[in-house]
Amino acid sequence: MDSLQGKVALVTGAAKRIGRTLALTLAGAGANVAITYRDSENDAEKAVLELEKRKIEALAVHCDVRDPQCVEDAVAAVVKRFGRLDLLVNNAGVFETAVLEEITVAQWDAMFETNTRGPFLMAKAAHPHLKAARGRIINIGSLGGLHPWPTHGHYCTSKAALHMLTQTMSKAFAPEISVNCVAPGMIVNGEVSGDYEHFAHKTPMKRNGTPEDVAAAVMFFASGPHFITGQILSVDGGLGL
Secondary structure: OOOOOOOEEEEOOOOOHHHHHHHHHHHHOOOEEEEEEOOOHHHHHHHHHHHHOOOOOEEEEEOOOOOHHHHHHHHHHHHHHHOOOOEEEEOOOOOOOEOHHHOOHHHHHHHHHHHHHHHHHHHHHHHHHHHHHOOEEEEEOOHHHOOOOOOEHHHHHHHHHHHHHHHHHHHHOOOOOEEEEEEEOOEOOOOOOOOOHHHHHHOOOOOOEOHHHHHHHHHHHHHOOOOOOOOEEEEOOOOOO
16 A cells, blocks of 8 residues: 555654554555554654654654644754655544532643644644645544543533534635544543443444554545545444444
């Protein structure tokens, strides 16, 4: 696959878990890939080595997506290294289980800082470069942004806001930039422990999702028609039906 040959992709929070799979998939399609990390420097370095095995150029940049200056510096570093930016994947996010009436203001604000404000800041910093390249933005939302989960009120609300931000940006940034969102359901990989089989039983497809399922949806928006914009694609095996 070389559908992204010559393109430059930036994936936030991609040192491990789903973000790492997204970065590797984009690299497998021929894109040069930059990833950001906040605290996982060792994992980021390992991810770069894996990316380079795909015969592309890779870069890891420290970035706290909550910090406007840090975001500006990270995007500038990517453009300086590669000379352009074609694709931004806003993957960095946080997740927390909490009883709604016990959520503190600090917890609420921390969730929105990363899950909603972070993608806004990244898109804002990347906008002129993506506009010049007629590029794309793909936000990683959540099934929780489409369906209310009573023990994840702040998380669900932050992702619902990200979905609306996706649609708002798709109109504001058109026609040069397409903006879409992938909303995963229950995604399980080897890096997260726990028994999630009860979700599989509730899912029409009778299994939980994998990072590769999410990556395939990201690839659709990354390499499919630029004309498709403002869409929220659930990757949940029908769990949300």
